[in-house]
Amino acid sequence: MKLQIDKQKDWRILRLLEPRLDAHNSGELKDRILKLLENGEKDLIIDLSEVRFIDSSGLGALLSGYKNANLHQGRLVLAGPQPRVRSMFELTRLNQVFDIYASVDEALAEN
């Protein structure tokens, strides 16, 4: 799982540098998110702009991260999904769970 982690304001921004988020790499993403939360990071933006394909395992890893962030009194929001990736959140109604922003800048501006 290639990802880049930056910090802006109080947010850690995880930019996923993978074209696919599927059962092959979603377990690692889940672990990386959990480790950040356990290390005291609270507020996470997951930048999905490079991801062109997501499956149910990828959605599950993000949902797990969302729940773990809540358990750690933090927040996890999503930014920049491509239209077909975004449509997967709508199909599974997970768009009702996540705060999804068009870009990282928009997520930062609104939080």
Added chain:
Amino acid sequence: MMNTSINDIQVDIVVPNQTRYLSLIGNIGEAIAKELDRYQGDRETLAYHLNLVLTEAMTNAIRHAHHDNSAKTVRVQIHIDHNQLCIKVYDQGQGFDLESIPEPDPGAPVDHGRGLFLIRTLMDEVEYRQGKDANVLIMKKKLS
């Protein structure tokens, strides 16, 4: 064996039981969808959906039927005739009852259990047949 005519496409591929091959099989599905000029709908969307159902069906075989046993293999067949696309994914696991798989509850989302829901949502017909030597998940989509 299936009969093929001049415009038919038939792919029969066996890969090791490892998730690293999900992208290979998914990308084959995408590439085939993009060639389907007889398809009336949006081919880019069809390409994503084929990638997805192949990925989900293979993940089920690798993880749930074969328990990540890398000594096993997964066989995938894709057959397209003039008006229908049929995908078969074979496994040698214990099998399951497709009808007993619950739909995800949007009010209490959990982080697993959406794979078959997505397959059933995106394909026109889904069937799981249990056999003596292998089981097969059959997924069909009309093209016209």
